[in-house]
Amino acid sequence: MPLPLRLLVGVLALLTAGCGATGPPELAGVVRTPALEVASVRLPAAEDGRPVAFQADPGELLIVYFGYTFCPDICPTTMGDIRAAVADLPDDLAERVSVVFVTVDPVRDTPEALERYLGNFFDEAVTARTEDLDDLQAAADAFGVRFEIPEPDPTTPNYAVAHTAVTYVVDDTGTVVVEWPFGFERKPMTADLQALLTKERL
Amino acid sequence: MSDPTRTASRSVLGTVLMVALIATACGGASTDPTDTIEVTGAWARSSPMMAMAGAAYMTIVNHGDSDDALLAAAVADTVAGTAEIHETRPAEGEPAESMGDGGDTAPLMEMVHVERIDVPAGATVVLEPGGLHVMLLDLVEPLTEGAEIELTLTFETAGEVVVTAVVGDGPG
Numbered sequence: 319m320p321l322p323l324r325l326l327v328g329v330l331a332l333l334t335a336g337c338g339a340t341g342p343p344e345l346a347g348v349v350r351t352p353a354l355e356v357a358s359v360r361l362p363a364a365e366d367g368r369p370v371a372f373q374a375d376p377g378e379l380l381i382v383y384f385g386y387t388f389c390p391d392i393c394p395t396t397m398g399d400i401r402a403a404v405a406d407l408p409d410d411l412a413e414r415v416s417v418v419f420v421t422v423d424p425v426r427d428t429p430e431a432l433e434r435y436l437g438n439f440f441d442e443a444v445t446a447r448t449e450d451l452d453d454l455q456a457a458a459d460a461f462g463v464r465f466e467i468p469e470p471d472p473t474t475p476n477y478a479v480a481h482t483a484v485t486y487v488v489d490d491t492g493t494v495v496v497e498w499p500f501g502f503e504r505k506p507m508t509a510d511l512q513a514l515l516t517k518e519r520l
Numbered sequence: 521m522s523d524p525t526r527t528a529s530r531s532v533l534g535t536v537l538m539v540a541l542i543a544t545a546c547g548g549a550s551t552d553p554t555d556t557i558e559v560t561g562a563w564a565r566s567s568p569m570m571a572m573a574g575a576a577y578m579t580i581v582n583h584g585d586s587d588d589a590l591l592a593a594a595v596a597d598t599v600a601g602t603a604e605i606h607e608t609r610p611a612e613g614e615p616a617e618s619m620g621d622g623g624d625t626a627p628l629m630e631m632v633h634v635e636r637i638d639v640p641a642g643a644t645v646v647l648e649p650g651g652l653h654v655m656l657l658d659l660v661e662p663l664t665e666g667a668e669i670e671l672t673l674t675f676e677t678a679g680e681v682v683v684t685a686v687v688g689d690g691p692g
Contacts, residue, residue, distance in 0.1 A: 390573035390656070391608045392629060394565050395649040398689055438566075464628050466611075476573070476657050480611055480630035483650075499626055501650055 343513035346506035347487070347496035356382075357492020359460045361420060364429040364447035370418060372460075373492035378414040379514055382486040384463045386423030387435040388476070392483045392500055397439040400485065403507035411515045417443040420457065422465040423479045424449045461486055461494070487514065556584035557639070557678040561691035562671065564656070565649075567663040574600065574656040574663050576671060576685045577647045582639040584677075590637040590645075592674040593654045599669050601658030607634050608650055631655075636676070663687045 356372040363370050374380040381400055385393035397419075404415050417440050421427035424447050427435075432445040448454050451467075458465060465481035468474075483500035487510065496510050562578035582588050593603040610616055610627035629650075637652060639645050647653050654671060656663075663669070667687040674680055 388573055389631070390565075390567075390575040391606070391631065391653050392650050394567070394575075398565070402689075462626070466628065466630075478631040480628050482626040483629050484626045497626075500629065 343510075343517050345496045345510045345513060347498045347502065347510050349496055350494065354461060354486075354494040355492055356460045356486075356488060356494060359457050359492075361446035361448050361453065361457050364421070364427075364432045364445040370444055370446045371492075372418065372457075372488055374416065374488055374490045376490050378416065378490060379495075379511060380488040381415060381417045382420065382461065382488055383417070384420045384422050384458060384461070384465065384481060385483070386421050386479050386481070387427050387431050388423060389479070394439075396483060396485060396500065397436075399502070399504045399507065401439045403504040403511065406504070406508040407511055407515075411512060414515055415511060418446060419443060420446045420454075422454065422458070422463075422481050423467065424451075424454070425467075487511070489514070555678070555681070557582055557588060557675055557681055559673065559681060559683045562683045562685040563691045564663055564669055564685045564687050566665045566687050566689065567659060572657070572659060574659055575606075575649075576603075576654040576656060576669070577649065577691065578654075578683060578685065579691075580637075580639050580645045580647070582641055582643050582645075585641050586677060587638065587640045588678055589639060589676040590673055591635075591676055594672040594674070595656055596670060598660055600656035600660060602656075603671065604655050604657065605634050605637060605652070606631050606655040607652050639675075665689075 359372040360369040362368070372380065372382060381404075383393075383396060383400070385396070387393070400417065404412050404417075407415070417436075419432065419436050421432060427447060429445070429447060432447060436443040436445055446457075457463075461484075463482050463484070465479055467479050468477045471477065485498040485502070486494050487496045487498075489495045495514055498507060498510075558581040560579045560581065562576065564574055564576040567574040576593075580590065590605065593605055595603040608629055608631045611630040614627035615625050616627070634652070637645060637647075645652070656669075665688055668684050669687065671683050671685055672680055673683060
């Protein structure tokens with residue numbers, strides 16, 4: 319769908335949200351059929367190595383993004399949009415949303431770098447980091463994330479890591495309930511989160 | 521107001537609106553509109569603590585009758601080690617759309633150094649998140665909200681144009 323159309327869909331979703339509609343919430347983002355199940359994915363937390371589960375706490379939502387701190391353009395743009403989208407939620411809903419950032423650049427993204435980077439956007443965000451690229455690939459595969467770390471080259475310390483730039487929203491069963499491609503507007507993000515957090519099941 | 525302005529710029533219509541908005545609202549970050557090359561709405565995203573790289577965005581208007589091109593960008597060494605013109609784009613062979621409706625084909629996004637950004641006569645080129653940007657490498661210190669950084673842009677014909685980019689979450 320072209321971006322302008324997406325905008326329109328987003329605006330429509332926003333306008334119709336809260337109109338007392340019954341049934342599953344209409345979401346502005348991409349809803350995959352069948353839905354991705356990521357409950358079994360585990361990666362170590364950057365901070366202390368404890369396993370991070372890709373499953374929200376009961377009644378909550380988990381926002382998952384694969385990126386890297388050296389990325390100056392799309393990653394901070396997305397993080398900024400997510401921060402703004404969550405901030406626009408009523409407080410009682412915002413506190414039911416958590417964020418996990420998975421680094422696709424574990425060599426340069428030290429635990430300290432990740433903590434400082436995410437701390438710029440969120441008071442509390444979990445960062446997942448593994449230097450075992452097979453484990454990272456397995457986690458990425460579960461989400462349909464692709465990334466390409468270039469071959470080490472001492473002459474280009476400022477290398478870029480190509481990666482897909484999709485934001486995933488996971489519910490308390492470990493199901494990816496909606497995906498936001500890069501450039502997705504913050505307002506329909508907020509509308510999607512609100513719809514998901516206020517539907518009857520939660 | 522900064523976010524709607526920035527996000528609107530991701531559509532063609534939004535770009536036109538943004539240019540109009542910036543032209544009226546952001547005189548402080550613009551070059552002289554009587555010059556052949558006018559740069560408006562220059563901004564740099566506030567950088568996370570300890571981030572090594574930052575990005576600056578702007579709108580370039582060529583009021584002249586001949587084509588021009590942005591060839592290079594420079595920044596004071598008190599701000600960053602170097603500045604380069606980069607583009608974030610889908611890697612070769614990847615779908616141009618950000619994502620299909622089925623959700624299964626999001627493009628692999630790569631960031632590449634570009635040699636030049638063509639600014640044809642009468643054209644407006646927008647440097648915006650997810651596309652063209654001036655990448656600031658080896659930041660000396662974090663870019664903090666409200667700070668102003670001076671960028672020297674080198675154009676093929678117009679020569680050097682100095683713009684002030686305001687650090688924040690969007691233009692203006």
